[in-house]
Amino acid sequence: MPANVLTDGIQPARLTPAEYEQNFADLHAPLDPHEALVAADRCYFCHDAPCITACPTEIDIPLFIRQIATGTPEAAARTIFDQNILGGMCARVCPTETLCEQACVREAAEGKPVLIGQLQRYATDILMDKAAHPYERAALSGKKIAVVGAGPAGLAAAHRLAMLGHDVVVMDAHEKSGGLNEYGIAAYKSTDDFAAREVDWLLQIGGIEIKHGMAFGRDVTLADLQLEYDAVFLGMGLGGVNGLGLEGADKSGMSDAVDFIADLRQASDLSALPVGRDVVVIGGGMTAVDAAVQAKLLGALNVTLVYRRSRARMNASVYEQDLAASKGVRIITNASPVAVHGNGAVREVEFEYTDDDLTPTGQTVRLAADQVFAAIGQTLQGEDLPKLERGKIKVSATGLTSLKGVWAGGDCATGGDDLTVTAVAEGRDAALDIHASLMGGA
The missing domain is CATH 3.50.50.60 (FAD/NAD(P)-binding domain)
Structure with missing residues (x-):
């Protein structure tokens, strides 16, 4: 057995250094100044902008985009940070496709919204690269x-x-x-x-x-x-994390998706992270998608995401579902886990097909698996x-x-x-x- 094989096909260093670098590069490359101006020029600067209402932090989106369009991205960043001090991260991870960009008038008219998230990142990155923090404290309250x-x-x-x-x-x-x-x-x-x-x-x-x-x-x-x-x-x-509650869920190769993602985020060397050949992720939210996609990017040969309801009921957005599919993740819906099979280590996970109200149909399927991640909610x-x-x-x-x-x-x-x-x-x-x-x- 090769020295780098851990057990049951779960092993590190499945890819070359160049492949790891490419797979885990920035999902969306930042806009350059010209691209930002072109993107900003598409905004209608609506008076009663629906994108503002759709933003949980109520950023004045037309204002900050106008500030970018007029060559003052630092002012745009202040407009963002006044409402959302973590606007830089939100520009990277916020599901804009279901919030501000879905509400964009351009999306309704053309099916192509203004790139609000990427414009937000453009502005906030510029201001955050400045040496001075843009805010000062008020007089001390003593509290x-x-x-x-x-x-x-x-x-x-x-x-x-x-x-x-x-x-x-x-x-x-x-x-x-x-x-x-x-x-x-x-x-x-x-x-x-x-x-x-x-x-x-x-x-x-x-x-x-x-x-x-x-x-x-x-x-x-x-x-x-x-x-x-x-x-x-x-x-x-x-x-806390919800357990599967299945017999055999304690077998080797079974783990929580949140732990897998945390380990990956803190890893200094992605080639040291072990991943299975046949990976199954159970769940339908963002955590499940993130775990499935990253398992594939680490070099897993087959990755299957299984959700107990239909695609329309998945918490992960359609964009995230499509992203997973584009990376080679297979998505199976209307299937609930019923058993974990294997002798000490997981070899298969058995699912029963269900209606969308979770009524069992009596039909089952077994998926080969040497690594299984549960992503069925936290407590x-x-x-x-x-x-x-x-x-x-x-x-x-x-x-x-x-x-x-x-x-x-x-x-x-x-x-x-x-x-x-x-x-x-x-x-x-x-x-x-x-x-x-x-x-x-x-």
Whole structure:
């Protein structure tokens, strides 16, 4: 057996260095100045622009595109960052095809929207490359706020609170800040260590201390934070993962897609990452697509994504589904896993075909597999939390929980879709409400 083979066909170094570099290059190359001007010129600059309404952070999209068109991309970036301090990452990972670009009048008229996401990246990259941070803190308030979680919601809340003059302490269980942006998205969507660079840029506002290795419930409790701080914002995301609940799900070769993606994002050498020959991914959301595509890009021969409902019911957008198919991922729908077969290690996964209401049809299929990733949702972890609803922290429109002085946002809260851009909006809005509460409605 070759030295680099781990077990059951799961092995690293399936590709050449050039192939790894090509496969994990930037999904969308950045626009150059001429391309940006051409793209900006397509905008109608609508008065009641539907793209603004479709953006969870309500960026004035026609304004920033006009600023690009008039040769002032730094001003365009300020327009973006005023509403979305993580506008650089959102420009890379936001599903614009189902949000602002889907609402674009050009999309309705021609089937080809203005390249809003790429224009946003063009502007934000220019300003972030400047030496000076574009924001300053207000006069110090003397208030100190705890933020749990250094992901999109927590970072957005921390930056806005710091801008308003408050001191902020962010606690996160990981070794790095960024949350989903650092650990949970496909590597080809965020290249050149952008997530870490964005955090460093954001922290230039001052007034924000980040403590890593601080797990909520293990190293710090909500009761402790309520005693020590003037307000608390919970933005720790969803730390648990749903299990398949199948006999044989503990066999070698079975793992969680979120762990696979995190390992890949933190790998300094992609050729050291083992991947199977026949990979099966179970799930229908963005995590499932990211895992399936990256398994294929790492050199897996056959990758199959299996979802229990129809394509129309998949949480992953049509664009992401098409991206997966273009990379060679086979998508099977209306099939639920019923058994894992193998002697110690997974050899096959058995599925039963279903109707869209999950009614079994009695027909089954077995897929060869030496590596299986489950991507069937994540769960909230923690004790003594505020009131829950549908497994998440119940919040008001501004993020206030059932506990006085405690706000929440992002994936751990009931506020909205599990998207980076939504988490940013919820963190920002909660920060404004915290400020108003602490300053007597000011």
